[in-house]
Amino acid sequence: MKYKIFKKKKNYYKKNECAIINIYENDKIKKNILKYNLILKEIKKYNFKGKINTHLIIKDINSVKKEDCILIGCGKKKKINKNIFLKIIKNSFKIIKKYNYKNIIYFLNKIKIKKKIYWKIFNIIKIFKKKTYLFDKFKNKKNNKYKDIKINFLVKNKREYILTKKAIKKSLIIFKGIKISKNLCNTPPNICNSTYIYKKINNKIRHPKIKISCLDKKKMSSLGMNAYLSVNKGSYNKPLMIQIKYNNNKNMKPIVIIGKGVTFDTGGISLKTSQNMYKMKYDMSGAASIYGIIYIISKLNIKINLIGILACAENMINGNSNKPGDIIKTLSKKNIEIINTDAEGRLILCDVLTYVEKYDPKFVIDIATLTGSCAIALGNKINGLLSNNKKLSSCLIKSSLEIEENIHELPLFSQYKKYLKSNIADIKNCSNTIYGGTIIAACFLSYFTKKYKWAHIDIAGTAYNNNGSTGQPINIIVQFLINYIKKKWKKII
Numbered sequence: 001m002k003y004k005i006f007k008k009k010k011n012y013y014k015k016n017e018c019a020i021i022n023i024y025e026n027d028k029i030k031k032n033i034l035k036y037n038l039i040l041k042e043i044k045k046y047n048f049k050g051k052i053n054t055h056l057i058i059k060d061i062n063s064v065k066k067e068d069c070i071l072i073g074c075g076k077k078k079k080i081n082k083n084i085f086l087k088i089i090k091n092s093f094k095i096i097k098k099y100n101y102k103n104i105i106y107f108l109n110k111i112k113i114k115k116k117i118y119w120k121i122f123n124i125i126k127i128f129k130k131k132t133y134l135f136d137k138f139k140n141k142k143n144n145k146y147k148d149i150k151i152n153f154l155v156k157n158k159r160e161y162i163l164t165k166k167a168i169k170k171s172l173i174i175f176k177g178i179k180i181s182k183n184l185c186n187t188p189p190n191i192c193n194s195t196y197i198y199k200k201i202n203n204k205i206r207h208p209k210i211k212i213s214c215l216d217k218k219k220m221s222s223l224g225m226n227a228y229l230s231v232n233k234g235s236y237n238k239p240l241m242i243q244i245k246y247n248n249n250k251n252m253k254p255i256v257i258i259g260k261g262v263t264f265d266t267g268g269i270s271l272k273t274s275q276n277m278y279k280m281k282y283d284m285s286g287a288a289s290i291y292g293i294i295y296i297i298s299k300l301n302i303k304i305n306l307i308g309i310l311a312c313a314e315n316m317i318n319g320n321s322n323k324p325g326d327i328i329k330t331l332s333k334k335n336i337e338i339i340n341t342d343a344e345g346r347l348i349l350c351d352v353l354t355y356v357e358k359y360d361p362k363f364v365i366d367i368a369t370l371t372g373s374c375a376i377a378l379g380n381k382i383n384g385l386l387s388n389n390k391k392l393s394s395c396l397i398k399s400s401l402e403i404e405e406n407i408h409e410l411p412l413f414s415q416y417k418k419y420l421k422s423n424i425a426d427i428k429n430c431s432n433t434i435y436g437g438t439i440i441a442a443c444f445l446s447y448f449t450k451k452y453k454w455a456h457i458d459i460a461g462t463a464y465n466n467n468g469s470t471g472q473p474i475n476i477i478v479q480f481l482i483n484y485i486k487k488k489w490k491k492i493i
């Protein structure tokens with residue numbers, strides 16, 4: 001799909017085989033709408049009312065084949081709002097798809113909602129990208145129906161032209177970042193291991209201000225990151241802690257973002273059931289989101305000091321695996337009793353959270369498919385959020401609202417730390433109760449984040465669905481970081 005801007009009002013039919021025209025319920029159609037009489041005739045003939053989710057196709061409008069006009073019902077003019085706008089766009093996509101149109105022009109000006117041009121373009125591209133996403137690397141027969149579709153937006157003046165152009169450019173960068181992150185998540189676990197991720201990042205992420213490095217098993221071992229390493233003990237694949245440093249602002253302390261990158265989670269000796277286990281290839285979604293975020297932030301050349309860490313490992317089983325009952329010494333020197341080897345994400349994260357203290361970060365955000373409980377509590381459309389800093393969490397929530405994506409804060413009550421008391425070690429890696437799993441997991445992490453402001457995002461419910469990876473929560477974090485740099489949150493956090 002290509003996105004273009006159309007400046008002239010006349011002659012768009014020469015270039016476009018189909019025009020999308022918004023018709024309001026019971027509205028008087030203005031004369032300046034193209035082919036006024038013909039449209040009126042057709043509307044009368046078919047008794048088209050302009051109700052929401054309806055449409056009318058007028059074929060061969062210039063008596064020329066393949067020059068059609070789609071009238072899209074927009075409902076009552078007074079009731080139009082952003083949600084109806086999104087419905088209209090989704091409806092138009094269905095029609096484009098069904099009738100296989102290739103050159104389409106939109107008249108967005110006609111839809112008057114209290115949103116900026118950027119919002120409209122961003123959301124249109126978001127809908128189209130979501131609907132046309134295809135992961136066909138492993139299909140012998142490629143069938144990309146949408147490749148050569150051209151979407152045009154009609155603008156009425158220079159100002160609109162510039163704003164639309166900028167909006168398209170920025171949105172395309174954002175959705176490219178989301179796409180490459182989704183592709184990585186969808187890649188099967190026999191291919192997508194830590195080393196593969198490291199290579200991918202080196203290929204795809206390039207910027208004069210970016211430095212990519214990694215800590216291997218030897219290095220982590222010498223530092224004392226035994227909790228992290230213990231997760232990978234049963235695997236033939238190597239663990240790798242990948243670091244992407246993007247310093248495009250010398251005047252600020254770094255913001256650190258960390259992603260859980262378990263390329264496959266069998267559960268270890270505390271083995272998962274086989275039903276749905278194949279979905280545990282998505283247990284690296286947090287790390288993949290860091291990849292997408294840094295891709296976007298660097299392509300947009302945002303003036304920020306950002307460190308991304310992809311904590312990659314594989315939770316497998318062999319004679320060397322972690323066992324329930326094992327006690328390991330973390331980088332923080334705290335000893336952890338492993339009650340359940342399936343609570344591996346926190347073992348990896350706790351060492352990384354300790355490791356990043358050395359950066360004296362402005363704040364730290366970790367993103368992880370950490371607990372099944374989060375999916376149970378919040379379902380698959382709402383990200384979980386827990387934080388030791390109220391301002392940080394509220395800024396994340398505000399950013400999510402701006403782009404209509406969901407994140408909901410759960411309380412990090414230290415009360416629940418009692419469930420992590422161990423008889424023989426400093427703490428256990430999980431509790432004996434199944435209740436409050438997301439909060440207890442965050443309580444576990446909170447032992448290792450005392451030195452800085454921190455937010456934890458649990459994406460176990462949102463990172464993937466039956467169609468594959470979703471790219472959550474990339475948009476939220478990107479929006480948040482851009483807001484931060486625009487000084488929107490700078491004074492607060």
Ligand code: BES
Pocket residue numbers: 265267283340342343344345369370371372373375430431437460461
């Ligand atoms: N990767 C899983 C969490 C998960 C579960 C993500 C379902 C997506 C869908 C994590 O490593 C895990 O297994 N967590 C356990 C923790 C428990 C043993 C305390 C869980 O949620 O069951």
Ligand code: MN
Pocket residue numbers: 265267341342343344345
């Ligand atoms: Mn697990």
Ligand code: ZN
Pocket residue numbers: 262265283342344345369370
């Ligand atoms: Zn896991």
